[in-house]
Amino acid sequence: MIATLPDMDGDRALLERSADLEAISGTIQRVSEGTGACLLIEGEAGIGKTELLRAARQIAADVGLTVLTARASELERDYAYGVTRQLFQAPLTDLSPDERARALSGAASLAAALLDAGDETPADTRPADGFALLHGLHWLCANLALTQPLMLGVDDVQWADLGSLRFLHYLAGRIDELPMVLIATLRTGEPDAPEELLAQLRAEEATERLRPSALSLDATITFLRDQVSPDAEPAFCAACHRATGGNPLLLSEMTRALALEGIPPTA
Numbered sequence: 001m002i003a004t005l006p007d008m009d010g011d012r013a014l015l016e017r018s019a020d021l022e023a024i025s026g027t028i029q030r031v032s033e034g035t036g037a038c039l040l041i042e043g044e045a046g047i048g049k050t051e052l053l054r055a056a057r058q059i060a061a062d063v064g065l066t067v068l069t070a071r072a073s074e075l076e077r078d079y080a081y082g083v084t085r086q087l088f089q090a091p092l093t094d095l096s097p098d099e100r101a102r103a104l105s106g107a108a109s110l111a112a113a114l115l116d117a118g119d120e121t122p123a124d125t126r127p128a129d130g131f132a133l134l135h136g137l138h139w140l141c142a143n144l145a146l147t148q149p150l151m152l153g154v155d156d157v158q159w160a161d162l163g164s165l166r167f168l169h170y171l172a173g174r175i176d177e178l179p180m181v182l183i184a185t186l187r188t189g190e191p192d193a194p195e196e197l198l199a200q201l202r203a204e205e206a207t208e209r210l211r212p213s214a215l216s217l218d219a220t221i222t223f224l225r226d227q228v229s230p231d232a233e234p235a236f237c238a239a240c241h242r243a244t245g246g247n248p249l250l251l252s253e254m255t256r257a258l259a260l261e262g263i264p265p266t267a
Contacts, residue, residue: 039184040202042186044187044188048212053153056151069086069087070153072155072161087152088140103140110133137167155184162194172206215241215248224251224265229265
């Protein structure tokens with residue numbers, strides 16, 4: 001099946017994102033044909049990374065990929081393998097006993113203790129046995145992807161726990177051998193981000209990087225005339241564009257604030 005772009009009519013969250021969506025669609029199409037890849041969607045807070053990840057999930061599902069997702073949280077970064085558990089625990093629970101046994105067969109059995117451990121971290125996933133766990137998680141992905149091509153989607157990877165980041169890096173180094181794609185959003189400029197591990201993830205040969213740009217003045221005008229008033233004046237739109245730098249999230253928040261204050265969209 002050919003990867004197609006989501007319907008953007010009326011979806012202001014994807015305004016001026018055609019080139020980004022084309023890149024995502026191309027990556028997913030290669031995966032559906034058997035070539036693995038890792039894609040990092042990078043940028044400042046509010047630039048639209050999460051919306052592009054949402055669109056990627058739709059594109060992947062439409063071409064028949066199994067889509068597993070997780071969202072890292074700044075408050076949970078000390079929870080060992082928290083992102084990894086988000087990705088796999090619930091989907092494994094939904095499998096039949098036979099399907100689960102196949103998914104965790106062979107070397108993937110090395111990851112079973114972690115994914116069966118509930119909220120506890122079992123002894124055999126501690127640092128001394130870290131390589132075995134990474135190897136097991138890699139083979140879990142291989143088993144799942146060989147049954148049906150696979151997408152792992154991770155939002156806000158800069159806040160992922162270190163164990164999960166090491167797994168994602170380990171996977172990225174071997175992902176070209178598998179019919180699967182790892183797509184992660186990465187907020188830049190975070191002072192406490194684990195830059196060494198993130199740099200290693202970026203440097204992998206299979207890793208591609210996508211940097212969505214700020215909205216242009218024309219896109220800002222389109223957004224404001226759709227969300228505020230079709231009669232929003234050019235000077236008003238230009239002022240909003242200058243104030244937000246074309247950041248979609250800031251622009252959305254500004255329109256709410258202007259509405260609450262009853263400020264008309266005039267020069």
